[in-house]
Amino acid sequence: MKILEVENINKYFYDPIRFKVLEDISFSVEKGKLMSMIGKSGSGKSTLLYILSTMDTDYQGKLWIDQELVTGKKNDALAEIRNNKIGFVFQFHYLLQEFSCLKNIMIPALKLGIASKEAIEDKAMKIMEILDIKEQALKPANKLSGGQQQRVAIARALINDPAIIMCDEPTGNLDSKNTAIILDIFKNLTKEMKQTIITVTHDESFALQSDEVIELKDGHLI
Amino acid sequence: MKNINKDIAVTYLITGKRMTLIATIGVLIGMSLYIFMNSMLVGFDRISNDTIFKNSPQIRIFKDDAISQPLYQEEGVQNIIINPKIVPASDAIDNPNEIINLIQKEDFVTTISPQITTTVFYNIGKLQVPGTVTGVNPEQANQMFNIKSNIVEGDFENMNNNINAIALGRGIAKNLSLSIGDNINITSSKGVSRNLKVVAIFKTNNTILDKTKSYINLNAAQQLLLQGNTYITDINVSIKDPEKATIQGQLLSKITGYKAESWLEANESIMAAFKMRRLVITFVSLTILIVAGFGIYNILNMTVSQKINDIAILKAIGFKGKDVISIFLTQALTVGFIGIVGGILLASLFIAILQTVYIGGDIGYFPIGFEVQKFIQGIIIGGLITFLAGYLPAKKAAQVDPISIFRK
Numbered sequence: 001m002k003i004l005e006v007e008n009i010n011k012y013f014y015d016p017i018r019f020k021v022l023e024d025i026s027f028s029v030e031k032g033k034l035m036s037m038i039g040k041s042g043s044g045k046s047t048l049l050y051i052l053s054t055m056d057t058d059y060q061g062k063l064w065i066d067q068e069l070v071t072g073k074k075n076d077a078l079a080e081i082r083n084n085k086i087g088f089v090f091q092f093h094y095l096l097q098e099f100s101c102l103k104n105i106m107i108p109a110l111k112l113g114i115a116s117k118e119a120i121e122d123k124a125m126k127i128m129e130i131l132d133i134k135e136q137a138l139k140p141a142n143k144l145s146g147g148q149q150q151r152v153a154i155a156r157a158l159i160n161d162p163a164i165i166m167c168d169e170p171t172g173n174l175d176s177k178n179t180a181i182i183l184d185i186f187k188n189l190t191k192e193m194k195q196t197i198i199t200v201t202h203d204e205s206f207a208l209q210s211d212e213v214i215e216l217k218d219g220h221l222i
Numbered sequence: 223m224k225n226i227n228k229d230i231a232v233t234y235l236i237t238g239k240r241m242t243l244i245a246t247i248g249v250l251i252g253m254s255l256y257i258f259m260n261s262m263l264v265g266f267d268r269i270s271n272d273t274i275f276k277n278s279p280q281i282r283i284f285k286d287d288a289i290s291q292p293l294y295q296e297e298g299v300q301n302i303i304i305n306p307k308i309v310p311a312s313d314a315i316d317n318p319n320e321i322i323n324l325i326q327k328e329d330f331v332t333t334i335s336p337q338i339t340t341t342v343f344y345n346i347g348k349l350q351v352p353g354t355v356t357g358v359n360p361e362q363a364n365q366m367f368n369i370k371s372n373i374v375e376g377d378f379e380n381m382n383n384n385i386n387a388i389a390l391g392r393g394i395a396k397n398l399s400l401s402i403g404d405n406i407n408i409t410s411s412k413g414v415s416r417n418l419k420v421v422a423i424f425k426t427n428n429t430i431l432d433k434t435k436s437y438i439n440l441n442a443a444q445q446l447l448l449q450g451n452t453y454i455t456d457i458n459v460s461i462k463d464p465e466k467a468t469i470q471g472q473l474l475s476k477i478t479g480y481k482a483e484s485w486l487e488a489n490e491s492i493m494a495a496f497k498m499r500r501l502v503i504t505f506v507s508l509t510i511l512i513v514a515g516f517g518i519y520n521i522l523n524m525t526v527s528q529k530i531n532d533i534a535i536l537k538a539i540g541f542k543g544k545d546v547i548s549i550f551l552t553q554a555l556t557v558g559f560i561g562i563v564g565g566i567l568l569a570s571l572f573i574a575i576l577q578t579v580y581i582g583g584d585i586g587y588f589p590i591g592f593e594v595q596k597f598i599q600g601i602i603i604g605g606l607i608t609f610l611a612g613y614l615p616a617k618k619a620a621q622v623d624p625i626s627i628f629r630k
């Protein structure tokens with residue numbers, strides 16, 4: 001089953017001059033796959049990922065997430081889709097620094113507002129156990145190491161059982177040991193929990209161990 | 223769903239305690255000063271009006287000077303009058319009892335006091351001092367002008383039904399070295415002289431008035447002017463709501479056919495000064511409240527800048543624009559609420575303390591009270607300013623584009 005599909009994505013930037021940053025991008029991702037997106041710096045990977053994430057709506061072409069056409073939806077509807085179906089992991093962790101790790105992980109689920117607070121807390125603790133950060137639960141986010149913070153971010157991405165997790169260089173800031181841990185986690189998530197993951201990466205080993213790799217060059221897929 | 227927004231707002235307020243505290247204190251001070259200054263203004267206005275009402279009637283009905291009219295008035299005929307001038311008719315109200323009855327029927331009228339004012343000389347031996355006497359019905363006049371509160375010697379009660387009694391201004395009594403029980407001779411413009419006994423001495427807040435004015439009975443004044451007992455020059459009227467004096471005066475004028483002048487018209491220049499005072503205090507107190515609003519605005523703007531990463535991540539994980547607005551507006555409104563409640567308490571404390579301060583003179587205790595209207599006004603204006611001061615930064619936060627933050 002296709003969890004994500006794009007068709008003929010084109011995008012321009014107008015500042016400082018008009019240039020085409022993405023040209024005729026079409027591909028799809030199957031459920032439970034780990035897909036890596038590689039390419040030189042400036043090739044348009046982040047730009048494409050932001051379009052896939054529904055945060056950037058200024059493009060031509062079509063985007064489906066979980067079989068639903070997302071292109072053309074209003075901002076509030078897109079926010080709901082992000083809350084419900086997408087988990088994010090960024091290079092610079094982007095946790096809310098003044099909240100505990102547990103709270104950070106719970107926030108998307110509290111926002112979704114379906115499960116009770118207790119149920120959400122239980123679930124968050126379970127995910128933290130799997131990711132081996134349970135001991136950090138009540139520490140404020142800014143007291144953790146980079147590797148630990150990134151695992152908290154992954155836990156937060158998982159809390160709403162998203163259709164897909166999107167990552168922009170999640171290991172870009174980590175040493176090889178932590179990179180290996182994250183890669184392991186991703187592989188387990190896809191194999192054992194049928195979680196779909198798209199990740200932009202610079203890391204060779206990461207790309208090699210993915211189910212699929214797509215490469216961008218000057219805004220084209222090659 | 224709403225809860226998580228509040229939860230985040232409260233966390234921000236707590237982690238940014240210092241800024242929260244500063245903003246709250248700003249609102250608290252602004253609020254308390256606003257309520258306090260405006261309550262004080264109400265007190266000042268009340269005292270000023272009370273002072274005015276001691277000397278000038280709320281509405282005075284009298285005969286306006288008439289200009290001579292042509293003798294014949296025929297249509298189509300050019301009327302010519304040569305040398306038009308004030309008709310030297312009597313300035314008395316022709317049918318006072320009838321008019322008083324007419325006025326009494328209006329239910330906005332509270333007190334009516336007929337009066338005669340005339341110029342006289344106060345004589346002691348060869349010494350002659352010019353002045354004015356006011357002939358009144360002492361009870362009614364006291365009811366209207368609260369004359370008793372101005373009495374410094376003697377008793378105004380003794381004026382009642384005593385045609386030979388006079389109440390003197392303190393200035394006259396001093397200049398003529400008169401005290402209670404002494405006799406004084408006065409001469410009217412008609413050349414009539416009378417011996418009167420001093421029964422009371424009053425002191426107003428106007429020393430010039432105290433050097434010229436005295437009260438006698440209506441009948442005594444009528445006799446001084448060689449007039450009968452229906453002779454009246456003014457009918458003074460008190461009404462329920464003095465602010466309506468001008469419009470209700472016009473009504474009385476229409477009913478009676480005589481000129482009616484309100485205290486607002488008679489004291490135009492003082493009224494202008496009051497207006498200035500009102501304007502200044504209103505302006506200053508509003509400014510203070512607005513400055514407090516700027517405090518919230520500034521601090522919230524700073525919070526938005528500091529938390530811009532948080533805002534980006536919240537939007538990425540599915541918070542809508544209105545959620546972000548609610549997070550920041552909740553902070554502003556919490557600060558505003560605490561500040562307003564604290565401000566009310568502080569203002570109440572100020573007022574309670576000042577109320578016990580004795581100023582003396584005509585004023586007595588400091589003229590300030592718990593003006594509910596001003597409290598409500600303050601709450602509404604303070605609430606609006608808080609809302610605005612919170613909404614603008616919140617709106618800015620809601621418009622943050624997460625991509626532009628993630629790219630940095």
Ligand SMILES: Nc1ncnc2c1ncn2[C@@H]1O[C@H](COP(=O)(O)OP(=O)(O)O)[C@@H](O)[C@H]1O
Nearest residue numbers: 013015016021040041042043044045046047048
């Ligand atoms: N907001 C923007 N305005 C103009 N050009 C941009 C903007 N964002 C990115 N770019 C340019 O678009 C190209 C692709 O950027 P990006 O997607 O970040 O590349 P990558 O993530 O592959 O390194 C780069 O040349 C970059 O300079």
Ligand SMILES: [Mg+2]
Nearest residue numbers: 045046047168
């Ligand atoms: Mg990039």
